[in-house]
Amino acid sequence: MKRHEFVRAFLLAAALAPIAACANDPGIQTAAVAPAGESKKAEDAKPTACTNPRPQVCTMDYRPVCATRDTGIRCVSAPCPSSEKRTYSNGCGACSDPKVSGYVPDACPGASPNAIDQGVDG
Numbered sequence: 001m002k003r004h005e006f007v008r009a010f011l012l013a014a015a016l017a018p019i020a021a022c023a024n025d026p027g028i029q030t031a032a033v034a035p036a037g038e039s040k041k042a043e044d045a046k047p048t049a050c051t052n053p054r055p056q057v058c059t060m061d062y063r064p065v066c067a068t069r070d071t072g073i074r075c076v077s078a079p080c081p082s083s084e085k086r087t088y089s090n091g092c093g094a095c096s097d098p099k100v101s102g103y104v105p106d107a108c109p110g111a112s113p114n115a116i117d118q119g120v121d122g
Contacts, residue, residue, distance in 0.1 A: 045104040045105050045106070046104070047068070047102040047103065047104050048091060048102055048103055048104070049101065049102040050094070050095035050100055050101060050102055050103070051095075054095055054096055054098060055092045055095055055096045056096070058090065058092035058093050058096055059090070059092065060089070061089075061090055062089050062090065063089075063090045063091070063105070064087055064088070064089060064090070064105075064106060064107040065087070065088050065090060065091050065094050065103040065104065065105055065106070065107075066085055066086075066087055066103060066104050066105075066106060066107060066108035066109075067085070067086050067087070067088050067094035067097070067100045067102070067103040068083050068084075068085060068100065068101050068102055068103070069083060069084050069085075069086045069097065069099045069100050069101075070082065070083055070099045070100075070101065071083060071084050071099075072099070083101075085108040085109075086100075086108065087107040087108045088100075088103065091103055
């Protein structure tokens with residue numbers, strides 16, 4: 001093997017190593033994708049729970065999710081709005097918000113396209 005071929009192989013391996021490491025990282029959130037022609041409604045989907053440690057860095061891909069977020073409101077009597085539904089751009093973005101307990105695929109019902117939360121407002 002010539003020196004330049006060795007260097008090229010080494011650089012390729014070095015570039016791919018971080019990507020391979022992310023494949024086994026439990027902190028990376030992935031969402032199930034329905035087969036073509038099948039769509040799941042947010043209210044029918046099984047919720048995905050957010051776990052600790054929370055993601056620190058997320059991709060900017062757009063796969064909207066409807067997340068359940070703690071409002072911080074505690075009441076003595078019912079009804080009490082202790083949680084709210086909020087649309088995030090993807091599951092990782094939703095789980096990066098420490099107030100989110102979980103999410104389901106698709107935007108929240110009735111959410112406007114401009115109401116997408118990027119998960120950066122803590």
